[in-house]
Amino acid sequence: MRILVVLAHPERKSLNAALSQVILDELHVQGHEVRISDLYAMGWKAQIDRDDFPELPDDQPLRIPSASRDAYHTASLTDDVASEQEKLLWADTVIIQFPLWWFTMPAILKGWVDRVFSCGFAYGVGEHNDKHWGDRYGEGVFAGKRAMLVVTTGGWEQHYSARGINGPMEDLLFPINHGILFYAGFEVLPPFVAYRADNLDKAGFQTAADNLRERVRSLALTDPIPYRYQNRGDYEIPTMVLRQDIECEGREGFRIHQASSLQQSS
Numbered sequence: 001m002r003i004l005v006v007l008a009h010p011e012r013k014s015l016n017a018a019l020s021q022v023i024l025d026e027l028h029v030q031g032h033e034v035r036i037s038d039l040y041a042m043g044w045k046a047q048i049d050r051d052d053f054p055e056l057p058d059d060q061p062l063r064i065p066s067a068s069r070d071a072y073h074t075a076s077l078t079d080d081v082a083s084e085q086e087k088l089l090w091a092d093t094v095i096i097q098f099p100l101w102w103f104t105m106p107a108i109l110k111g112w113v114d115r116v117f118s119c120g121f122a123y124g125v126g127e128h129n130d131k132h133w134g135d136r137y138g139e140g141v142f143a144g145k146r147a148m149l150v151v152t153t154g155g156w157e158q159h160y161s162a163r164g165i166n167g168p169m170e171d172l173l174f175p176i177n178h179g180i181l182f183y184a185g186f187e188v189l190p191p192f193v194a195y196r197a198d199n200l201d202k203a204g205f206q207t208a209a210d211n212l213r214e215r216v217r218s219l220a221l222t223d224p225i226p227y228r229y230q231n232r233g234d235y236e237i238p239t240m241v242l243r244q245d246i247e248c249e250g251r252e253g254f255r256i257h258q259a260s261s262l263q264q265s266s
Contacts, residue, residue, distance in 0.1 A: 001220065002033045004091035008098040008109035010040045015152050015197045015205070020097055022209045023150065026216040035087055039108045045080070046111030052078055069119035077118065084116040088142070093219055094186070096176075097150040099197065103172055113180055122184040133237050137178075137230035140185030146219065147181045149173060149191040150212070157195040169193055174254045178227055187224040228259045 005023060009016035020036075027034045037044075050056060053067045055076045071077045077085075088094065098105050117123060122142070126135030135143075151173070153160070160169040169191070177188045192215050194200070194208045215222070228234045228242070235242055242248075248256045 002090055002092045003027055003035075003219075004087050004094045005034065005036045006094065006096045006109070006112065007036065007038045008040065008096075008106045008112070014099075015194065015200065016097060016099055018205070019150065019152070019194065019209065019212060022212050023095060023097070023216055026213045030217065035090070037084060037087060037112075039112055042080075044108055044112060045115070046108045048111065048114045052081065052115060054078070064114075065119045065124060068121075069124060072118045072120040081115050081118070084112065085118070085121060088116070091145065093146040093148070095148050095150060098152075100151050100153040100172070103166070105176060117180070117184060128238075130237060132231045133240065135185070136183050138182060138185060138227065139229070139231060140183075142181075142185035145186050146189060146224065147186040148189040148215070148219070149176065150194075151191055152194045152197040154198050155195060157193075160193075160195070171254055177225060178254070178257065182225075182227045188227065189219070189222050189224055226259050228257050234259070 005020065005027075007016065007020050009020075011017065024034060024036065045051075048064060050062050053062070053071050053076070055071065055074065056062065056067050068077075075082075096109070098109050104110070122140065123136060124134070125140060126132065128134055135141075151169075153169075155166055158164055159166045160172070162168050166172070173191055177191070181188045192212055194212075196204070200208065230240070231237075233243075234246055242256055249260075251258070
């Protein structure tokens with residue numbers, strides 16, 4: 001299997017760096033082809049701006065969707081962006097690893113998404129009609145590929161529970177898992193989360209590393225989060241509202257956008 005690891009942490013002596021090495025070592029042991037995008041080591045440019053579109057006329061306002069679409073279709077995206085897009089197309093599975101900072105991903109990783117997931121490449125594709133509203137939410141360029149988040153956080157696991165002060169981790173990661181990865185077509189695996197990152201002792205790290213190795217070994221076998229596909233009848237088009245007759249089994253909020261495994265595979 002071809003696997004891309006995207007790492008977003010500035011410190012080489014961090015828990016993230018150590019866990020990243022665990023991932024890479026296990027992938028190599030399993031015989032996978034591996035490529036890595038270490039964003040800080042690469043000096044990745046986080047902000048998207050006019051410099052990303054060298055062929056955009058000076059007198060034309062910068063509108064990111066149309067500018068990125070035009071640059072993608074004319075092969076005039078910058079070399080760093082084109083290289084990352086090539087890696088994504090090459091990979092069967094993408095592992096995205098980062099620390100949870102202020103309840104989301106680091107700015108450098110968000111900038112990687114902003115710049116690499118161009119209009120015409122990762123979104124803004126597909127026919128729009130009364131039964132199909134573009135190739136997204138389970139369809140699109142990454143359909144058939146898998147993605148998994150590997151996340152560290154300083155908080156306790158209980159802090160991110162259903163009644164925890166920080167809110168459920170599942171909800172915090174929903175905008176990434178559902179709104180970025182599934183939106184662009186990936187099958188999204190349940191995330192791996194290491195809690196109390198700044199307080200792990202040797203035994204705690206060993207446990208986290210062993211659990212992560214097991215997740216890496218089972219990348220091809222793990223059931224994805226059963227998000228509902230947009231164009232398979234669960235949503236009214238064009239309002240994109242979940243149909244009133246669909247039973248959500250007591251779920252509410254983000255969870256109504258998950259079906260049972262049986263429904264997901266039908």
